[in-house]
Amino acid sequence: MKPLGTLRTGIASMALMMGMASTAFAVDLEFYFPVAVGGKAADTIQALTDEYVAANSGVNIDAVYAGSYGDTVTKALTASRGGKPPQLSVILSVDMFTLIDEEVIMPFDELIETDDDKAWLESFYPAFMENSQTGGKTYGIPFQRSTPVLYWNKEAFAEAGLDPDTPPATWEETIEMGKKLVKKDSDGNVTRWGVRIPSSGFPYWLFQGLTTQNDVILANSDGNETYFDDPKVAEALQYLVDLSTKHEVMAPGIIEWGATPKAFFEGQTAMMWTSTGNLTNVRENAPFDFGVGLLPGNKRRGAPTGGGNFYIFAESSDEQKKAAFDFVKWITQPAQAAKWTIATGYVAPGPATWETEEMKAYTADFAPALVARDQLEFAVAELSTYENQRVTAVFNDALAAAITGAKSVEEALAEAQEKADAILKDYR
Amino acid sequence: MMHKREWIYGWLFLSPALVFLFTFTHYPAVTTVISSFFSTPKGRRPAKFIGLENYQALIQDDVFWKVLLNNFWFALGTIPISIGLALLMALWVNSHLKGKTLSRVAFFAPTVLPLIAVANIWLFFYTPGFGLIDQFRSGLFGLPAINLLGNPDTVLAAMIVVAIWKEAGFFMIFYLAALQSVPPVLKEAADVEGASSFYYLRKVLLPLLMPTTLFVSINAVINSFRLVDHIFVMTEGGPDNASSLLLYYIYETAFKYWQSGYAATLTVVLLILLSILAIGQFFLFDRKIHYK
Structure with missing residues (x-):
């Protein structure tokens, strides 16, 4: 009976370890997003999130539609005060100081490791970064931006x-x-x-x-x-x-x-x-x-x-922060940003997006979309x-x-x- | 022993209501009063006791005085008219006219509709240029477009109209119920005595309706502080706080400006105002009411 008993314990402890391992690898993220201009934006966000989750096993992203911009910041701050903040949210770029003052968000600089990351941070229009940086640190990543x-x-x-x-x-x-x-x-x-x-x-x-x-x-x-x-x-x-x-x-x-x-x-x-x-x-x-x-x-x-930025919330585990950072990096890549811009009319946040085939085809068909980009040169x-x-x-x-x-x-x-x-x- | 057991039963029957009242009414009210003496917590800085500083800020806050005055006009505009209209409509649909079911439904419909949805419809009525009101004005009378919501002189009146439209039907239901419980013999007796309809209304019906009037008027007073949904949709308190009411200002202070300490102070003012008004009404009306 003894060997069998050991075997049982062994199986049980292995199962336990596997269980622990899988929870350690699966990172759950809660992601609040607002919609200011109608239904298409919500569908597009959901579709992009699903695409990311499908390609990255071990990360679950719960994308939560949180209402208007005003509702979203209210929700995120209330949740933070209640001790259950989201890990990631799109909130108005102008709310940056409020979020810093409430000590709920963290600078992206702490998550920047490779030269690629640094190049990525440089890839956005300076006009959009003005509202995303203060005191030499970057707190927001432009995404849902307009003019x-x-x-x-x-x-x-x-x-x-x-x-x-x-x-x-x-x-x-x-x-x-x-x-x-x-x-x-x-x-x-x-x-x-x-x-x-x-x-x-x-x-x-x-x-x-x-x-x-x-x-x-x-x-x-x-x-x-x-x-x-x-x-x-x-x-x-x-x-x-x-x-x-x-x-x-x-x-x-x-x-x-x-x-x-x-x-x-x-x-x-x-x-x-x-x-x-x-x-x-x-x-x-x-x-x-x-x-x-x-x-x-x-x-x-x-x-x-105008419009919204991505923020990462400070009260998250290191894995969550890393996963959230990776998701933000992915969704702001030209391929994804182009889909987003074409579906909504929001201004693509970096020059590279405008060089993609999709965007070129879109602007060839609908030239007014370029006006917003051209105006960024004068924007504050x-x-x-x-x-x-x-x-x-x-x-x-x-x-x-x-x-x-x-x-x-x-x-x-x-x-x-x-x-x-x-x-x-x-x-x- | 029997007495003791009855005492336990009593409390057991009371307890569900008591638990809810304490959790959702008394406890929040008490913590609100306490919070009003503390500063707003920010990030990791906890709230600290600041005594009457919030109340001093309140006295110097010209927006507070403005919304309080707005609320006064809003109450004065909505309460008498909506109660009067409710009574008229109740008398109307209580009489034996054709189509009374249809008019009952029509009068009650605004109450059933959510105010947020209704406010969007009214927003269209008020839209300058192509809104319903302006289409009538220019189509029938050749008058210029009118911007009711964009003018501080007219915006509060426009909000009052929406509130009256929303409330009158609700109050009508109470009056209608009360009217239907009035025994028909009274009307017959009045007719035999040769009393006019107006005399019957003034000397018989209205006194019998007084308990309902008290109930309705307390509700109307509470609603005049509570009904702010349409402000979110229609004006957001603008222009320059001309249509902001006390409760809306509390919301802004608490959930837009994140001044929770100061918002608690404003809430205390609202609590005190409502208590005074409710108590006052009981004393004022008590002598004039005939309970059966």
């Missing part, structure tokens, strides 16, 4: 006696062309506005296009200083307000984001500023010939970047500071107050700067 562009209705341009292939290139031209494009009915009511710059919810984003064009930045790269009361910012805001009040080329009051593409399709506006994330939507739904161009410039061309970091949501809320309130005429431009901006100073004083 606002100008869409114009070529038919409306022709009808107004303008060259349908030439959009306004400057602030002045926007006003001149806008005045020609405004159409009124017999009662004197406007049926078509010249331009539409949405200002509901987060007006700061498109407004940052105007401030960049006026050659001024809104916050420093350490995220603890804002320049809201700079005279050049006031000048940009005055221009935005004047578009409605003085020049009457834009509808007065706060302009809704969500209704903007629809208003464009309905011919209620001849031009609109909105995200490249709408490219596919406009392409499929505009009942007329349309153009896509760079935002008009003033002192210079300019636009903010999206407004981002410590306590980002509070600071941008203060700024948004000021912009809304000036746009609706409740406060003067200078008064609103001075107040916003004062409040932002109070919030950021602890971080200086």
Whole structure:
């Protein structure tokens, strides 16, 4: 009986060891992702994740759709506070300082080992990296990134006696062309506005296009200083307000984001500023010939970047961190990034992606997709500071107050700067 | 011994409700009050006791005062109108008219629909240019487009209309139930005495409906602080906090700005306000109510 007993113990302990081995090799990752522009994005993420898991046995990735950008950061922070953070998440690039402040994310630099890794880190557009690095470290990897562009209705341009292939290139031209494009009915009511710059919810984003064009930045790269009361910012805001009040080329009051593409399709506006994330939507739904161009410039061309980055969460095991890092590296490779860009309209994060056969075929068929890439040369970091949501809320309130005429431009901006100073004083 | 056992039975019957009340109402309320005296924990820095600092910040916070004032107007706008409308609709569908089932369904429909979905529909009504309201305005009267949600002077009123539309049907159900329990002999007696319909309404029906009115009005007050779903969809509190209400501001503070200490302070204010209003209503109405 004794040998048999030993054998049994042996089998049992072997089984136990094998069991332990397989749990040691299988790394489980939880990955939160937001969707801001509709169903295709979610399907594409899921498909890419499945492809990675199929090719890498031993890694399980649970891709969790976490709602809007706002919902996702709320979910990730709540889960972290409850001690169960995801290992990986796509969150707005501007939330970087908040995530650092909450001590939930880790720099990618700690995971960089080989020269290949280093080359990979260098492979992204610098405009996207501005929002992803601080204090010499990289905390975010650009993925779901966008930038606002100008869409114009070529038919409306022709009808107004303008060259349908030439959009306004400057602030002045926007006003001149806008005045020609405004159409009124017999009662004197406007049926078509010249331009539409949405200002509901987060007006700061498109407004940052105007401030960049006026050659001024809104916050420093350490995220603890804002320049809201700079005279050049006031000048940009005055221009935005004047578009409605003085020049009457834009509808007065706060302009809704969500209704903007629809208003464009309905011919209620001849031009609109909105995200490249709408490219596919406009392409499929505009009942007329349309153009896509760079935002008009003033002192210079300019636009903010926007959208989400990959973050790796600090409270993960070393295996999990490694696996998450490997997944991020894989999904941002040109082949995968091209699939993602074609499906959604998000801007491919690095130059190499644009050189792939798929992307070349896509842009040959749909040239407007290149505009976003060309604009990156002029793009700057999206407004981002410590306590980002509070600071941008203060700024948004000021912009809304000036746009609706409740406060003067200078008064609103001075107040916003004062409040932002109070919030950021602890971080200086 | 018998007495003791009955005492145990009593507590056993109470315990399910008590457990839930303590877990989900009393315990959170108490921890909220405690949190309001602490700073917000950040990363590995734990919350520390700061006494009344949050309350001082509250007094100096002009957004807080603005949303409180907004909430006051929102309550004043929604409560009387939605209760009045509910009563009118209940009287209407309680009478013996043709199509009363259809009108009952129509009046009650807004209550069944989720407010988030409804808010999206209202968003379309209010859209300047091609929204429903503007299509009527320009089609019938040749009026220019109106931007109700994009103007701080009109946005709160636009939110109040949505809330009334949502609530009136719900309150109507309570009035309808109460009306159907009124014995028909009262109406017959009034008719024999030659009382007019209006006199019957004022002197017989309304007093009999008072317990329902108390119940409905307390609910209306609570709802005027609680109904914020449509703000998420329609305005996000904008422009410049013109449509933000206290509960929405608490959400923003807690889950957008991550100021959990300060959010607890705001919640304490909300708790105190609601308690005062509820207690006040009981005392105010108590003398005027005839319970059967």
